[in-house]
Structure formats: C-alpha cells, structure tokens
Amino acid sequence: MDLHLAGKTAVVTGGSKGIGLALVRTLLAEGMRVVTASRTITAGLKETAAVPVTVDLSTAHGPAELVDRALVELGGIDLLVNNVGVGDTDDFAKGARLNLIELPDDVWEHTFNLHFYSALRVSRAALPSLVERRGTIINVSSVGARSVAAGPADYNVSKAALSALTKVLAEQFGGKGVRAITVSPGPVxxxxxxxxxxxxxxxxxxxxxxxxxxxxxxxxxxxxxxxxxATPEEVARLIAFLASPNNITGSEYFVDGGMIKNV
Structure with missing residues (x-):
C-alpha cells in the first residue's frame, strides 16, 4: 500500500530506541525525511538516514531547539510524533512502588516535563509549520492513561494529560487543516x-x-x-498509516493485545 508519505517531512521525539527507532525506520522506508530527537544517539539510530538532534526535551528550552533545528534541516514539518517517554528505569520504578504520600513533587515534575510538557512545547513550536503544511500530530500515550490507578501513578496521569492534549489540538487546529491523533500502546x-x-x-x-x-x-x-x-514495529506501522492522508482526527488507537476491554 502506498501511504503517500514520500517526500514529506517528519519530526520524531525519542527516536533512538524502542518504538521511536522502529518508527524512524518505517517513515524513512516510506520515503520521508526525518529529524529525530533524543538525549543520546544510539548505534541503531546512527545506521539510519535520519538527522539526529541531541537534546533534553524535558527542559523548557529543549523543544524549541529541536524545532528550530528541524526547520533548518527540513524546511517545514508535515508530521510530528511526540513519542519520547519512560526515561530512566529508576524513575519508572518509583511511580510503581510509591504511593501518593511517598512520591515527592520533584518526581511528578520530572515525569510531567518528560511526557506532557515536552509534547506541549514541541507541538506549540511546530504548529506554525504544521498549519502552513496542513500537517499531523501523533501523540504516543499509553493504555495506562485508561487505568491510572494501576500505576506507575505519575506516568499514567501524565499520559492521561497527553491524551487530553490530543483532543485540544484536534479541536483548536482542525479547522486549519491540522490533524491530531493518539496512539496508546499496551505492553511493547x-x-x-x-x-x-x-x-x-x-x-x-x-x-x-x-x-x-x-x-x-x-x-x-x-x-x-x-x-x-506487541513489537515496536507493529506500533510504528499504525502510526505511519495514521500519518497518511485521511480524515481521522481526535481519535485514540490502541495497540494493546485486547487489554482495554471497555467501550
């Protein structure tokens, strides 16, 4: 199937490994030009033709640095995938093991900066170009956003906020040609x-x-x-399809092996 992505441009956050790296490879195979951001450049990412940008997106200035670099490299942005997430295993474990009394503010702040504010800030910086090119934003959330009580609490709540952000983006910028979609993986x-x-x-x-x-x-x-x-490639293929020209916006798609059972 021709997804009609050849010649278009993409920015993928968290593209050095996992879902992000699988997505970078998938989009490149579809003929897109890709800029990707991560704190480190892995051997797998070096093997691709993507333009890597080393940046910490959990900081207030990192997202704007990424978009500025992407615009120089690409000339404009057709697709933004906010994928960066999880981060350090120790951070993830704290949210799973500690309750609300025990989990301190700095952990919540770091988690929200990584999963929610990075997406908000990158989207905000990229939106002028996305509006100009009638582009698409895809936010990679989690099934945890639908089962926040299960933990890790800070991670799940931040992903719930990210899923809500998708709805706001779709509503506020849909009339200007920008689509926004959530992809929520389960275990990958x-x-x-x-x-x-x-x-x-x-x-x-x-x-x-x-x-x-x-x-x-x-x-x-x-x-x-x-x-x-699921495999990272399975998630990447769904994202590539959603990035192709269509009339889907404001929706959420699960890659969870049937984990979410409610209507």
Missing part, C-alpha cells in the same frame, strides 16, 4: 519489558522468578487477550 517489546536491567527484569530478579515467567504473569493479570507483547 522495549527495554522496559525485555532488558534484564529494565523494569520487568528487575522485578523478576527481586522476586526470584524467570524473566519470561514474570512477563507471562503480568500479561495474564493485565488481561492481554493475545498473550504477548
């Missing part, structure tokens, strides 16, 4: 789930159980109907 085969020192790997070590066994246990407890984690 990224470092959080697969790395021995990732969040699930650490939990397995602490509980004295095999890593694979704990993954299966979590999937079953979470109601993942397919019984497996």
């Amino acid at each position: 085969g990224t470092g959080v789930w697969t790395d021995p020192d990732g969040f699930v790997g650490r939990m397995a070590k602490e509980q004295g159980v095999p890593h694979d066994a704990l993954v299966e246990q979590i999937l079953a407890a979470s109601g993942v109907t397919t019984g497996r984690v």
Whole structure:
C-alpha cells in the first residue's frame, strides 16, 4: 500500500530506541525525511538516514531547539510524533512502588516535563509549520492513561494529560487543516519489558522468578487477550498509516493485545 508519505517531512521525539527507532525506520522506508530527537544517539539510530538532534526535551528550552533545528534541516514539518517517554528505569520504578504520600513533587515534575510538557512545547513550536503544511500530530500515550490507578501513578496521569492534549489540538487546529491523533500502546517489546536491567527484569530478579515467567504473569493479570507483547514495529506501522492522508482526527488507537476491554 502506498501511504503517500514520500517526500514529506517528519519530526520524531525519542527516536533512538524502542518504538521511536522502529518508527524512524518505517517513515524513512516510506520515503520521508526525518529529524529525530533524543538525549543520546544510539548505534541503531546512527545506521539510519535520519538527522539526529541531541537534546533534553524535558527542559523548557529543549523543544524549541529541536524545532528550530528541524526547520533548518527540513524546511517545514508535515508530521510530528511526540513519542519520547519512560526515561530512566529508576524513575519508572518509583511511580510503581510509591504511593501518593511517598512520591515527592520533584518526581511528578520530572515525569510531567518528560511526557506532557515536552509534547506541549514541541507541538506549540511546530504548529506554525504544521498549519502552513496542513500537517499531523501523533501523540504516543499509553493504555495506562485508561487505568491510572494501576500505576506507575505519575506516568499514567501524565499520559492521561497527553491524551487530553490530543483532543485540544484536534479541536483548536482542525479547522486549519491540522490533524491530531493518539496512539496508546499496551505492553511493547522495549527495554522496559525485555532488558534484564529494565523494569520487568528487575522485578523478576527481586522476586526470584524467570524473566519470561514474570512477563507471562503480568500479561495474564493485565488481561492481554493475545498473550504477548506487541513489537515496536507493529506500533510504528499504525502510526505511519495514521500519518497518511485521511480524515481521522481526535481519535485514540490502541495497540494493546485486547487489554482495554471497555467501550
């Protein structure tokens, strides 16, 4: 299927690994020119033809730096994918293990800066170009936004805010030709789930159980109907389709193996 993306431009945040790197590869394969932002440039990212920008998007100035660089490299932005997230495993673990009394303000602030304010600031900086080119914003949220009580609390609440931001973007700028869409993955085969020192790997070590066994246990407890984690490539292919010319906006799409069951 020709997605009619060839020759267009994209900015992808968090493109050095996981879903972001899979998306960079997918968009490049569709003929797009891609600028991607991350705090480090991985070997996998170096192997692609994307233009990497080393920047900390959790800072107040990082998002504008990214967009300025992207505009120089690309001339304009047709697609923005706000994908950056999770960050350090220790940060993620704090939100899962500590309750509201125990989880301090600085952890909440860091989490919101990374997951919500980065997307808000990058979107705000990119919107003039997106309006000019009738572009698309895709925010990568999480099924956690639909089950915030399950934890990590700060992560899930920040993703809920990100999902709400999509609705605001779609409503305020839809009349100017900009579409905004949320993609909410469930368990995905990224470092959080697969790395021995990732969040699930650490939990397995602490509980004295095999890593694979704990993954299966979590999937079953979470109601993942397919019984497996999604691949980063599966999420990337959905995002590429949503970025193609269509009349979809303000909607949310799940890649969760049937985890979210409510209508």
